[in-house]
Amino acid sequence: MTEAIPHADDASVFVDNDGVRLHVLDNRRTDAPRPPVLAIPGMGEYADEYAWLLDALADRRVVVVDVRGRGRSDVPASGYTWEHHIGDLRAVVEDLDVDRPIVVAFSRGSSYGLGYALAHPSEVRGLVVGDYFARHVGLPAEIADQQLQSKIRGTVIADRMSEHAVRQVVAESREVPLWDRLVELQCPVLVIRGGRKSALVGEELAAQWREALPSVQMEVIADAGHDLWSRNVDAYLAILLPFLDGITPR
Secondary structure, eight states: OEEEOTTSOTTEEEEEETTEEEEEEEOOOTTOSEEEEEEEOOTTOOGGGGHHHHHHTTTEEEEEEOOTTSTTSOOOSSOOSHHHHHHHHHHHHHHTTOOSOEEEEOTTHHHHHHHHHHHSGGGOSEEEEESOOSEEOOOOTTHHHHHHHOEETTEEGGGTSOHHHHHHHHHTOOOEEOGGGGGGOOSOEEEEEESSTTOSOOHHHHHHHHHHOTTOEEEEETTOOSSOSSSOHHHHHHHHHHHHHTSOOO
């Protein structure tokens, strides 16, 4: 059941996934003729940071998900596996009736988006990977402290995300290689990477993407690092919009 929150901004709704309450931004453009977008922020990010995307893509429905432990969503005691996060996306799509979205993901959110596209290939019209691998990364236990102290846009993750959620994401992570499964995708795929040193996808990983999925569209934002848009939203949109517009309703 979807619950509108009267004291929250007009775009906020909450969706239940087996007792975990998930916060979602939804511009509710259900009558828009263009295919909808399902956006997934990265580790330590939250949906409210992506409110600008609702305006930038105002000609289509846009839904931005706070997966468990992020933003205004619940922080359950356990249940932070790759599969649990994919389940969060499924709950949002089903509850809000998002019709075969284009999945637009960022950083670690890309592994959740990729997992969703592989689990439901006929129900995803396109996939945008935000500077990430074709794998769900297993995280060593010692990285939790490092994650909590690392910064996103000047703010440490410890001030952005529950410490418990960070530690559980790490503790329940496991390596899931997906390179060999890319051929199962039934939709166009765009990988956006940054040109600065902080970007994860350098030339070697870009070549690996092309080898595993020859049809992939690979684009670079020269002045961006791993954070693809905060320096220059227009540069990010200049790559994203043509890809979205190239996917027609069907």
